[in-house]
Amino acid sequence: MRIKVTENGVLIPRMWLEGIDEVEIHKEQNMIIVMPVKADDPILDLGKQPIILDMDDASLNHDRYLYN
Numbered sequence: 001m002r003i004k005v006t007e008n009g010v011l012i013p014r015m016w017l018e019g020i021d022e023v024e025i026h027k028e029q030n031m032i033i034v035m036p037v038k039a040d041d042p043i044l045d046l047g048k049q050p051i052i053l054d055m056d057d058a059s060l061n062h063d064r065y066l067y068n
Contacts, residue, residue: 003010012034017023022037058065 001013017036020036021039024035024037026033026035055065
């Protein structure tokens with residue numbers, strides 16, 4: 001596919017970026033590389049590996065259990 005370079009740059013077809021929210025762009029020698037970026041937000045991992053203990057108030061008093 002050939003795309004005309006305008007004063008604003010180049011528009012990449014959305015269908016090539018299906019399921020991608022963010023990309024990283026690099027220029028190396030004579031190549032322009034567009035790479036998808038995985039969202040590495042640690043908040044999204046919270047609760048994925050819950051533990052089972054004899055604590056019924058761990059979610060309310062988590063600081064007490066983490067730091068003592």
